[in-house]
Amino acid sequence: MRAVLVVNPKATTTSERSRDVLVRALRSEVDLTVRYTRRRGHATDLAREAADEGVDLVVTLGGDGTVNEVVNGLLTAQPATVDPARPSAERLPALATVPGGSTNVFARALGLPREWPEGTSMILEALRLGRSRTIGLGRADDRYFTFCAxxxxxxxxxxxxxxxxxxxxxxTPALYLRSAVSHYFVGSDRRHPAIRLERPGAPAESELATVIVQNTAPWTYLGEREVNPNPEASFDLGLDVMALRQLRVASTARTAAQILSRRPDPHGRHVFRLHDLDEFVLVSSRPQPFQLDGDYLGEREKVRFTSVPAALRVIC
Incomplete structure (x- = not known):
């Protein structure tokens, strides 16, 4: 089996020595080439090149941003020796993800351990046993995402x-919490909801203040605690949506407590949720901050979301 390891050298939880250990472990199972990212977006190019070369497996060592870039490289590749009419999960290399970032939401959603040594052991076992699964992805305009937007x-x-x-x-979780509180009270226009959700065959939902889209659960983690706005979201289904109609202090705090609970079920008059959607569009009367898989992509006034079923084969 030919494989390419795409390494983000700035991965927060690994060192040069640990990367050497990982490379030796992978080479015990596959014919491995190692490639390092040098800039933002470089992992996309490396993954696309690997797929075009006809490798069997692409392994990532990095965080969720590295995974997202690699997935986009794979899904936009056009291997010359493979029938383009075949489903992408059959014609493209499989993906294995070694946790190397600070949160590793995608890897953990697949059931991999949080730490890279344990994650590597599980991947090696899966390779020996031929164990894999096929997952769906989300797409926002022309960019794919693995777990959230x-x-x-x-x-x-x-x-x-x-x-x-x-x-x-x-x-750290504390940095995210401080940033959330700071933006909520200082940086947001909480009094004028501007977002509208449009979907085929249904009335538009207007005056939404903020929207979370999930391709799986959880949405993210605070340390070991899962954060679950849409606990029924799944790699095997369409996209799930949770939106808040208001960002008042009391109702927002209540929703935050609900999604952090052991049995999350966000509800209330200000909460709007949809499950297993094939497609929808978010439109805003003013530019809104936009992120995919934890990477900030600037401001948008309109984004079209699509579920892409059975898009990718993963080793886990």
Missing amino acids: GFGLDAAVVHRVESARRKGRVS
Whole structure:
């Protein structure tokens, strides 16, 4: 089996020595080539090249941003020796994800351990046993995502956290909480909901303040605690949506408590939820912060979401 390991050298939970250990372990099972990312977006190019070369497996070592880039590289590849009419999960390399970031939502949603040594052991076992599964993805306009998207408040929080990390701050649950509180009280226009959700065959839902889209559950983690706005979201179904109609202090705090509970079930007059959607569009009367898989992508006024079933084969 030919494989390419795409390494983000800035991965927060690994060192050069641990990467060497990982490479030796993988080479005991596959014919491995190692490629390092050098800039944002480089993992997309490396994964696309690997798929075009006809490798069997692409392994990532990095966080959720690295995984997202690799997935987009794979799904936009056009291997010359493979029938393009075949489903992408059959014609493209499989994906294995070694947890190397601070949160590793995608890997953990697949059932992999949080730490990279245990995650690597589970992947090696899966390779020996031929164990894999096929998962669906989400697509926002022309970009794929693996576990979540945000339009509004949560994307603004991601933007604040990314800015803090560029200044040398370490990504921690406390940093996310401080960023969320700060933006909520200082940076958001909480009194004028501007988002509208449109879907085929149903009336539009207007005056939404913020929207979370999930392709699986959980949405994210705070340390070991799952955060679950849409607990029924699944890789095997369409997309799930939770939106807040208002961002008043009391109702927002109540919803936050609900999604952090052991049995999450966000509800109330201000909560709007949809399950297992094939497609929908978010439109805003003013630009909204936008994120995919925890990466801030700027502001948008309109985003079209589509569920892409059985898109990718993963080793887990």
